[in-house]
Amino acid sequence: MILLFTDFGATGPYQAQMIASIRKAGYQGDVLSLFAEAPVFSPAAAGHLLAAYATDFPEGSVFLSIVDPGVGTDRRALVVKSDNRWFVGPDNGLLEQALRRDANAEAWEIVWRPDRLSASFHGRDLFAPIAARIKTNSVERDLKPIATEDLRTENGAAELSQIIYIDHYGNAMTGLVGANGIRRIRIKEVSLPLMRVFSDVAVGEPLAYVNANGLIEIAVNQGRADAYFGLTIGSQVMPLIG
Incomplete structure (x- = not known):
């Protein structure tokens, strides 16, 4: 399944727009909202919440994770595989705790870009299609491997x-x-x-x-x-x- 983990809030169009983007990219399986009210504008806090709840879900699940106050800047777009679960989101500390849970975690930078990439909604335009492509096994050419050490920051305390x-x-x-x-x-x-x-x-x-x-x-x-x-x-x- 694909799990949505965002700070978008439970109202408004944003979650539905991401689901529509997932469907357009070819994934027709389960898409569930895990959190729509993750800590707003706080990737580090949200990352602790994401890592704690991820283990509830089956191996192979994809967590489409968007707490992204730096959207539109030059921060990288990431895919992390940890404990046989996939995490897709921005390189701002949001995925660090999930990565730290597994000494054998892997990480990639998303190098694919869609024809339309808005400055303010990478969740819909970039991250959602990649989450779908992971589940449809068509993502390999979209990713560039990176060292996980690059994602382990001094501020990424375990608690x-x-x-x-x-x-x-x-x-x-x-x-x-x-x-x-x-x-x-x-x-x-x-x-x-x-x-x-x-x-x-x-x-x-x-x-x-x-x-x-x-x-x-x-x-x-x-x-x-x-x-x-x-x-x-x-x-x-x-x-x-x-």
């Missing part, structure tokens, strides 16, 4: 101590991995121990826990953590080991 996503319930997801020995989270001068389930605290009380995709979240039992703490995307948190 991100900030809020990267707030869901429908007001739960605030961090870029911290729960399996790394963290015992508590400090947020807005409040220290929260990691709990197992929401009901480990009273209704209306806050908690931290490891979510189903392995990232640490801040929540309020039957309430909204974003309102309780005044959280937004980018709010800082502090992991505590002891």
Whole structure:
């Protein structure tokens, strides 16, 4: 399948336009929206979210990944293969965490260009056709191999101590991995121990826990953590080991 991972938002024409571009390029299989509300204009934060959720999907899946505040500039267009899954998107840090998950990851620069390439919508004009061509096995001449070391930046830390996503319930997801020995989270001068389930605290009380995709979240039992703490995307948190 092809998964759409974007900061476009759930309304507006953009996701449908990308799906239409995928169909025009010859892929008629499943196209699903994974995230339409990835952290806006924040490739690094979005990249942690993308890497955490990618393993839910079968090997061979293609993640069409567009968080691209530098669209239209000379930043490269990339394809990364990691853990037998494909990631298509801009060279701005968005794909770095997915690449880091696999020591044998491969990377390519997209050298193909369509007849029509707008300055502001490479998701539709460039990345969507490449995602389709990967699934139809017709992409080989469109790509130039590059060294994965070139994509591993000093700023690409394996964890991100900030809020990267707030869901429908007001739960605030961090870029911290729960399996790394963290015992508590400090947020807005409040220290929260990691709990197992929401009901480990009273209704209306806050908690931290490891979510189903392995990232640490801040929540309020039957309430909204974003309102309780005044959280937004980018709010800082502090992991505590002891």
